[in-house]
Amino acid sequence: MLDIQKIRENTESVRQGIQNKNMSIDFDAILQLDQVRRDVIAEVEVLKHDRNVVSKDVAVRKKNKEDASDLIIKTRDIGQRIKTLDDKQRAIEADLNKLMLEIPNIPHASTPIGKDASENPVVKEWGSRFSPGFDLKTHLELGESLGLFDFPRGTKIAGPGFPLYTGKGAKLERALINFMLDFHIDQHGYTEVLPPVVSNAKSMTTTSQLPKFEDDMYKIPQDELYLIPTAEVPVTNIHQGEILAAQDLPIRYCAYSSCFRREAGSYGKDTRGFLRLHQFNKVEMVKFTHPDNSYAELEALRGNAEAILEALGLEYRTIELVTGDLSFAAAKCYDLELWAPGEERWLEVSSCSNFEDFQARRGAIRFKPEGGGKVQLLHTLNGSGVATPRLLVALLETYQQEDGSVMLPEILAPYMGSAGLHLT
RNA sequence: GGAGACGUGGCCGAGUGGCUUAAGGCGGCGGCUUGCUAAGCCGUUGUACGUUUAGGCGUACCGAAGGUUCGAAUCCUUCCGUCUCCGCCA
The missing domain is CATH 3.30.930.10 (Bira Bifunctional Protein; Domain 2)
Incomplete structure (x- = not known):
């Protein structure tokens, strides 16, 4: 498997290496999927951070025998959104991984270029x-x-x-x-x-x-x-x-x-x-x-x-x-x-x-x-x-x-x- | 194949729903001490992903995957592995 970060940062040289191997890979689809994946992660991590903060407040209030129902109602919604995004992230990563496993290794610089x-x-x-x-x-x-x-x-x-x-x-x-x-x-x-x-x-x-x-x-x-x-x-x-x-x-x-x-x-x-x-x-x-x-x-x-x-x-x-x-x-x-x-x-x-x-x-x-x-x-x-x-x-x-x-x-x-x- | 027990960091081990940010110890690393000397003291400690000019910040991870919940190492389901006993067997 290739490094996704390398594909992201050195797309053209990776593309060339695969071409020298007489293979063809749709890197645009992979890069786009990777971008969506990172967007979803960024979004869900903010929500998880919020949830952690509120949950701590709930814990403090309960310890002090105070009512926390307003916080609980608020976080219930966050939980649903996290669940949706988690599912989405899982699906994207499964798809991406499947594509990544099908990409061949790229030849070393010392390997002579040739067709067969x-x-x-x-x-x-x-x-x-x-x-x-x-x-x-x-x-x-x-x-x-x-x-x-x-x-x-x-x-x-x-x-x-x-x-x-x-x-x-x-x-x-x-x-x-x-x-x-x-x-x-x-x-x-x-x-x-x-x-x-x-x-x-x-x-x-x-x-x-x-x-x-x-x-x-x-x-x-x-x-x-x-x-x-x-x-x-x-x-x-x-x-x-x-x-x-x-x-x-x-x-x-x-x-x-x-x-x-x-x-x-x-x-x-x-x-x-x-x-x-x-x-x-x-x-x-x-x-x-x-x-x-x-x-x-x-x-x-x-x-x-x-x-x-x-x-x-x-x-x-x-x-x-x-x-x-x-x-x-x-x-x-x-x-x-x-x-x-x-x-x-x-x-x-x-x-x-x-x-x-x-x-x-x-x-x-x-x-x-x-x-x-x-x-x-x-x-x-x-x-x-x-x-x-x-x-x-x-x-x-x-x-x-x-x-x-x-x-x-x-x-x-x-x-x-x-x-x-x-x-x- | 049948019955039971168990699975927590590099290792040992505590932890039965919320100051756990996983206690404590061992080991490792860095420093101090050199009248505790085959030692003592202080600090530190993993992996992945995301984000960031940098320092850093965030999220996840307690065998694995799901589920319940505002919140899960902890409760539920399934799976995997290890150990003990029984059965079978080279």
């Missing part, structure tokens, strides 16, 4: 192309012949897009999750958390899955819960409504969770194998930072995600999203893409974003500055570190051997066993 993904600049390329000279198999062919997963049975159990991992495939999935968690905890200083995989509407609103993206999520109406599309939701909401001490910042959490996405509107796209799923595993990093440090923390966060890919020896590139491709809540974002030699394409495995105070305002996540001073909103960031399905694709395709087996990188030995690195 085709204009995203590549900011880093790492690793070398895997081209061994024999015919490369896709992860589907490899997985099937090696018995790593069973899509038909996953479909039978739940439906398409719900993968069943089997044997070494299940172990590899578990190994990757543990490897990434340990890496971020031991090397990058994150604190591990293991959150619920469901969240309520309030939490979903903080991170802005709600109200705009309700159709993308699985809902449990009976209990008014949603399955999380990412651990970002429960982890960011750990400090919802709290006032943290400045000395405690930055807070860095790392969480594994299953993620659930309906992928409505993407039917027929990337339906094969692991490229697009309804349920998948992901290790997520979430940071709560002082506003002054959030962009330095974003660079570090991106580095933490890249370090995973480098440790696994996989070719990747990092792109910076232009304003038109930025997600609803982000002010700046990097995407990490792995090269899948069998698929012969780049696969997005991580998104690292700075939301500035956008989510913090929605969730009332604040901090008290060191040495006192006014409580202020902190900045939230998150990034995948990383999602497993496409990582598994690139890993299998990059480490495949001519005989159809896969020789996993040495760094996974503690998790697979040395002998277990060779998938046959």
